């Protein structure tokens with residue numbers, strides 16, 4: 001890892017943690033990047049307004065956003081940040097990388113977050129440099145990446161991703177895609193049935209009938 005470390009000035013690499021959880025998986029991943037690239041970590045949820053953060057983004061050469069997948073994309077504050085940043089376009093060619101981790105072991109359902117960053121970068125004059133999608137992030141719950149189910153492949157793949165950031169190179173999708181083995185069709189059905197039962201149980205516990213009529217007149 002050390003061969004990639006850069007002696008960067010304070011604001012040249014800005015690492016934005018886009019999870020409300022300071023000890024969650026997004027933060028764990030961001031710290032691993034920081035160990036390679038240097039730079040400062042800021043918490044999107046603790047920023048008061050976006051103005052100061054936009055100023056820091058404008059001063060940075062490289063911006064890395066690491067956040068959880070909430071309903072198939074980044075949490076709303078990330079999208080609000082991008083909308084505010086879009087008003088300041090054109091940007092000065094800052095390099096933008098994204099990391100998104102979701103509870104599900106799949107990648108395609110989380111990938112949408114990276115697509116948002118890519119669209120934003122293309123439209124607003126930043127350079128989209130690629131991202132890393134991590135499935136099974138909820139099981140980790142902020143524990144070291146070495147505890148991931150696919151640790152043997154994911155750990156070196158993520159190290160390579162951080163190395164690309166440090167070197168200012170684009171990071172190919174193949175890094176995260178080849179590193180994670182996805183559940184096959186049979187496992188996916190068992191898993192879905194299990195999760196559906198959990199959701200049904202939760203609804204019943206709160207006094208709702210999961211198969212009853214929808215509220216507010218919906219069909």
Ligand SMILES: Cc1cc2nc3c(=O)[nH]c(=O)nc-3n(C[C@H](O)[C@H](O)[C@H](O)COP(=O)(O)O)c2cc1C
Nearest residue numbers: 019024025026068069070071072102103104137138
């Ligand atoms: C409101 C909310 C929505 C979520 N939506 C999804 C989702 O659509 N897909 C998924 O795989 N995980 C989903 N999750 C699980 C988180 O992505 C997962 O727990 C993640 O590891 C949290 O990252 P963090 O520890 O960095 O906060 C959701 C969690 C919350 C709280």
